[in-house]
Amino acid sequence: MNSMSLSSSQGENMLHGVLAQFDLAADRLKLDGKLRLVLRSCKRELTVHFPIVMDDGKAVVFTGYRVQHNLARGPGKGGIRYAPDVTPDEVKAMAMLMTWKSAVVNIPYGGAKGGIACSPNLMSATELERLTRRYTTEISLVIGPDEDIPAPDVGTDATVMGWIVDAYSQQRGFYVPGVVTGKPLSLRGTKGRVGAAGRGCALIARETFGYLGKELQGAAVVVQGFGKVGQAAASELAKYGGKIIAVSDISGGTFASSGLDVDRLLKHEKDSLIDFKGGESLTNRELLELPCDILLPCAVEGQITEANAPRLKAKVIIEGANGPITPEADHILDDRGIFVVPDILANAGGVVVSYFEWLQDTQSSFWEEEQVNERLLSIMKRSFKEVLNISQKEKISMRTAAYMVGVDRVAAAMTARGIYA
Numbered sequence: 001m002n003s004m005s006l007s008s009s010q011g012e013n014m015l016h017g018v019l020a021q022f023d024l025a026a027d028r029l030k031l032d033g034k035l036r037l038v039l040r041s042c043k044r045e046l047t048v049h050f051p052i053v054m055d056d057g058k059a060v061v062f063t064g065y066r067v068q069h070n071l072a073r074g075p076g077k078g079g080i081r082y083a084p085d086v087t088p089d090e091v092k093a094m095a096m097l098m099t100w101k102s103a104v105v106n107i108p109y110g111g112a113k114g115g116i117a118c119s120p121n122l123m124s125a126t127e128l129e130r131l132t133r134r135y136t137t138e139i140s141l142v143i144g145p146d147e148d149i150p151a152p153d154v155g156t157d158a159t160v161m162g163w164i165v166d167a168y169s170q171q172r173g174f175y176v177p178g179v180v181t182g183k184p185l186s187l188r189g190t191k192g193r194v195g196a197a198g199r200g201c202a203l204i205a206r207e208t209f210g211y212l213g214k215e216l217q218g219a220a221v222v223v224q225g226f227g228k229v230g231q232a233a234a235s236e237l238a239k240y241g242g243k244i245i246a247v248s249d250i251s252g253g254t255f256a257s258s259g260l261d262v263d264r265l266l267k268h269e270k271d272s273l274i275d276f277k278g279g280e281s282l283t284n285r286e287l288l289e290l291p292c293d294i295l296l297p298c299a300v301e302g303q304i305t306e307a308n309a310p311r312l313k314a315k316v317i318i319e320g321a322n323g324p325i326t327p328e329a330d331h332i333l334d335d336r337g338i339f340v341v342p343d344i345l346a347n348a349g350g351v352v353v354s355y356f357e358w359l360q361d362t363q364s365s366f367w368e369e370e371q372v373n374e375r376l377l378s379i380m381k382r383s384f385k386e387v388l389n390i391s392q393k394e395k396i397s398m399r400t401a402a403y404m405v406g407v408d409r410v411a412a413a414m415t416a417r418g419i420y421a
Helices: 008-029 033-039 088-104 125-139 158-172 196-212 228-239 262-267 284-288 327-335 349-363 369-394 398-417
Strands: 044-053 059-070 076-083 111-117 148-152 220-224 243-249 252-255 280-282 292-297 314-318 339-341
Touching (some): 008 088, 008 327, 008 398, 033 398, 044 088, 044 125, 059 088, 059 125, 059 148, 076 088, 076 125, 076 158, 076 349, 088 349, 088 369, 088 398, 111 148, 125 158, 148 349, 196 228, 196 292, 196 339, 196 349, 220 228, 220 284, 228 243, 228 262, 228 292, 243 262, 243 284, 252 284, 327 339, 349 369, 369 398
Parallel strands (some): 076 111, 076 148, 220 243, 220 292, 292 314, 314 339
Antiparallel strands (some): 044 059, 059 111, 243 252, 252 280
16 A cells, blocks of 8 residues: 555544544543533534446446534534545544634634545546536535535645536525635635645744744755645745755655755656656655654655654654644654644644635625735734643643644533533
8 A cells, every 4th residue: 555545444543543632632621521422423424425427428326425523613614535545434533623623723613524435536527527516416415605615625626616616506596605615716716725724834834943943944844745735835935945855746755955946846747756857766655754854744644653653853743734643653753852733733724714715705805815825824823822832831742732722612612502402
């Protein structure tokens, strides 16, 4: 199995890890038993099976999911993933992460997630469009601008969001732009949405280095997963003076101790970064274990495990992906004194700017990119300080501190609304 792929057991392990981390935070918060029971469960889980006629005329039945974890603080929010190994446990885990992530940055959303088990790279554009439109019809019972707002994730993009908003709007008989975020600008998407999660990671890296009393200028940066998040993070960190020494995709990566040309990397059109001229090829395993100042795992879940955590040489890890570090590895890194900024804080820039897009759509008032970036910076800086304060006060890891912030805010909303039967 490729080191950047996800198995069903990894999805199960991810859910176990998210729940274990929730329990740690709930213990420290002395959370009421009823609240714990509710917050450990997902509010709604929809599984759909639907046929699509492929280009060769054959019909294939696909399985899709949409899970809403908690809606106490607002509509559900979370991406839609197209990947062959999408599993119910993975989707549930990511929906929970979205609940805590939205609460950590204090935006009025709950958590949701969706996905279809498919291989988008093996499908034509027309097949993907038929798949998306039928999936939208199947989950239209539970999505909407005031109920649950999907966004892009692994295997999906602005084009897919355009198909969703059109399919949903056709059912309603009028245009409903607020049903998704991450749309094309021509469909009332927002400026500054592309690469927002990666830019947020870079902002958090800058705040982290400021706290640690270090300089970003010349800092060695390694990025695993040079996709939407990884590319934006690398580009932004290079602007801050960081030296990008290695990047990778699913096939492997490229390394140069003197630094890679990020602009050239972004224009690289070959299938694999291994072929990049200007660096030495290396595997994803080798990349993760490179000596560096900042490591950004921006690929998929479960990349840093108890097997490789003892060999990591990064000084700071900023989680660009959701759940890239297993709970067992997390303990090892903490014991080794490696400063880890967790996913629910580090990559929250995407959901923050998604909120900006939804806000603009619902108010029919649109911002310039400079406004978007200024507001993103303000929220990320404030959220980092809030989590850091809890971490220092309680003498706990940044991950547990972030969970405490998020869980506490959701629990407060649940308490204010009341639990009834």
